[in-house]
Amino acid sequence: MKLQDLVYELETRMKLTTINIDEDITVEGLADNSREVKENYLFVAVKGFDKDGHSYINQAVRDGVSVVIGEEDLADEVGVPYIKVPNSRRALGILSNKFYHFPAKDKWLIGITGTNGKTTTSYLLKEIIESSGKSCAVIGSIQNIVNGRVYPTQNTTPSSLKINQMLAISTDDVVIIEVTSHALTQYRVEGLAFDMALFTNLSHDHLDYHSSMEEYFEAKRRLFHMLKKEGKAVINTDDSWGAHLERLLKDEGKPVFTVGKEEGRDFQIAQTEANPPKLLIKDKNGETTIYSNMSGMHNMYNMTMSFAAAALVGLDKALIGEAIEKFEGVKGRFQMIKIDEVTAVVDYAHTPDAIYHCLNTARQAGARKIIHVFGFRGDRDSTKRREMVAITSEISDHYILTFDDLNSVSGEEMGEVLRQLQDMHGNEKGKVITDRTLAIREAIELADDGDWILVTGKGNESYQLNYSLPTDSDEETLHYFALEQSRG
Ligand SMILES: CC(=O)N[C@H]1[C@@H](OP(=O)(O)OP(=O)(O)OC[C@H]2O[C@@H](n3ccc(=O)[nH]c3=O)[C@H](O)[C@@H]2O)O[C@H](CO)[C@@H](O)[C@@H]1O[C@H](C)C(=O)N[C@@H](C)C(=O)N[C@H](CCC(=O)O)C(=O)O
Numbered sequence: 001m002k003l004q005d006l007v008y009e010l011e012t013r014m015k016l017t018t019i020n021i022d023e024d025i026t027v028e029g030l031a032d033n034s035r036e037v038k039e040n041y042l043f044v045a046v047k048g049f050d051k052d053g054h055s056y057i058n059q060a061v062r063d064g065v066s067v068v069i070g071e072e073d074l075a076d077e078v079g080v081p082y083i084k085v086p087n088s089r090r091a092l093g094i095l096s097n098k099f100y101h102f103p104a105k106d107k108w109l110i111g112i113t114g115t116n117g118k119t120t121t122s123y124l125l126k127e128i129i130e131s132s133g134k135s136c137a138v139i140g141s142i143q144n145i146v147n148g149r150v151y152p153t154q155n156t157t158p159s160s161l162k163i164n165q166m167l168a169i170s171t172d173d174v175v176i177i178e179v180t181s182h183a184l185t186q187y188r189v190e191g192l193a194f195d196m197a198l199f200t201n202l203s204h205d206h207l208d209y210h211s212s213m214e215e216y217f218e219a220k221r222r223l224f225h226m227l228k229k230e231g232k233a234v235i236n237t238d239d240s241w242g243a244h245l246e247r248l249l250k251d252e253g254k255p256v257f258t259v260g261k262e263e264g265r266d267f268q269i270a271q272t273e274a275n276p277p278k279l280l281i282k283d284k285n286g287e288t289t290i291y292s293n294m295s296g297m298h299n300m301y302n303m304t305m306s307f308a309a310a311a312l313v314g315l316d317k318a319l320i321g322e323a324i325e326k327f328e329g330v331k332g333r334f335q336m337i338k339i340d341e342v343t344a345v346v347d348y349a350h351t352p353d354a355i356y357h358c359l360n361t362a363r364q365a366g367a368r369k370i371i372h373v374f375g376f377r378g379d380r381d382s383t384k385r386r387e388m389v390a391i392t393s394e395i396s397d398h399y400i401l402t403f404d405d406l407n408s409v410s411g412e413e414m415g416e417v418l419r420q421l422q423d424m425h426g427n428e429k430g431k432v433i434t435d436r437t438l439a440i441r442e443a444i445e446l447a448d449d450g451d452w453i454l455v456t457g458k459g460n461e462s463y464q465l466n467y468s469l470p471t472d473s474d475e476e477t478l479h480y481f482a483l484e485q486s487r488g
């Protein structure tokens with residue numbers, strides 16, 4: 001592509017004064033990582049949280065880039081044109097969109113945001129859309145699925161460059177993107193125009209990144225400003241932040257559709273039963289009863305959100321209901337494993353609200369005793385930990401604090417954090433066993449027939465650490481014990 005076409009896009013979208021560049025320069029690819037540049041690429045230098053992309057400019061030039069974009073003044077000439085912009089991450093979004101010829105233009109683009117439930121709602125919606133004969137891509141936390149092919153992912157929402165690259169190869173009719181608050185503040189979805197945006201809920205998380213809940217909410221709100229003119233917002237208004245968002249968007253004149261328990265919601269959760277799970281949804285045209293495989297009030301919301309989105313796309317409600325009934329759930333989200341007469345659950349809950357829902361779901365399903373095993377990620381919001389301990393010490397019969405991913409934190413340090421949290425905020429029901437596999441063993445030893453063991457935090461993810469048992473995930477560890485039990 002001609003550099004001048006890319007520059008024109010930057011000038012107009014970022015309202016820059018005219019930039020003079022050589023008309024003959026062509027750009028054969030984009031990179032925001034110096035290790036990924038090739039001959040005639042355009043390199044965008046991003047000032048990151050860890051590294052500064054500007055310090056890799058010379059490296060990128062040596063490797064053949066034809067132009068560099070950045071947001072800093074450079075002390076020296078770099079040998080190729082350097083274009084300074086107010087915000088490199090935003091520029092990367094704008095350039096990626098243009099370079100890949102606005103690849104979302106002929107697709108239905110659905111963004112899902114919220115603290116919890118993005119992945120579950122995405123996969124529910126994917127199942128529904130596919131049952132109607134359309135193809136559907138998902139870009140989200142477990143993996144990215146494009147044209148039915150699975151691509152691993154590092155982030156829930158990838159960089160704008162990666163998103164546009166995936167959109168460019170996608171032949172899918174619909175693309176669902178899980179959009180995190182990190183992504184929204186880092187312009188990872190810059191330039192995309194959404195046909196629909198869903199807000200699942202907002203609760204305590206990521207306050208290591210956002211300075212307050214208000215700031216976290218404002219980040220999420222940005223997605224709703226990226227809706228097309230006729231784009232629809234679907235909001236869980238039983239969540240107080242959702243209700244706040246509804247008011248703000250209605251004031252702005254945006255089409256808003258509400259989900260909630262009260263009469264008058266566009267999609268009302270009119271009735272629920274826990275065991276077996278049953279859901280009655282009422283909307284202006286009638287009611288739909290759904291017998292689901294998914295337990296928990298939180299999943300009633302996830303199902304109703306996906307029902308609402310699919311109905312608003314124009315799909316037949318009977319078909320939507322059938323697709324939800326067939327849905328088996330997402331790996332690592334309330335995934336049940338039987339160990340004789342004990343029910344074990346692997347769940348990805350890593351916020352106070354998710355833990356609350358997860359423990360209550362087990363209680364409603366008839367758990368005799370609940371034994372909860374969980375920990376905290378190193379380098380992640382430490383302010384939510386007290387609340388997580390308080391909730392489990394209230395609801396569980398026993399809980400065991402253990403290691404989750406440590407990231408850059410040492411084992412000694414995290415062990416001390418767990419002991420302090422237990423001393424200060426726990427009660428006699430709790431103990432600390434840092435080795436996660438031994439903590440699970442202890443939970444199994446504590447369990448009698450009819451009891452439930454909930455292992456939360458890691459979900460489907462593999463362990464980062466080596467523990468005493470030769471297993472690689474909570475699921476594997478629980479199967480290991482199930483096999484041990486069956487052998488007597
Ligand atoms: C804190 C944070 O959000 N970091 C994200 C950010 O990276 P960064 O700005 O810190 O990158 P950096 O390492 O400082 O590097 C800066 C620049 O130098 C470049 N570089 C670096 C080294 C080099 O040799 N050459 C080079 O050019 C890098 O490519 C980059 O462009 O931008 C990257 C590209 O988009 C992200 O992959 C990265 O996510 C990291 C891996 C991360 O852990 N993020 C988490 C906190 C996150 O975003 N989580 C949310 C989910 C939250 C939820 O569960 O709700 C998510 O969307 O994944």
Ligand SMILES: Nc1ncnc2c1ncn2[C@@H]1O[C@H](COP(=O)(O)OP(=O)(O)OP(=O)(O)O)[C@@H](O)[C@H]1O
Pocket residue numbers: 114115116117118119120121141156178200201298299301302332333334347348349350353354355357358
């Ligand atoms: N609607 C909901 N409300 C509260 N908690 C929920 C809801 N849906 C799921 N959860 C809890 O959150 C956990 C993660 O669910 P899910 O992966 O669907 O959310 P997510 O928003 O994609 O999370 P993340 O951004 O961390 O990947 C589940 O295992 C469950 O414990």
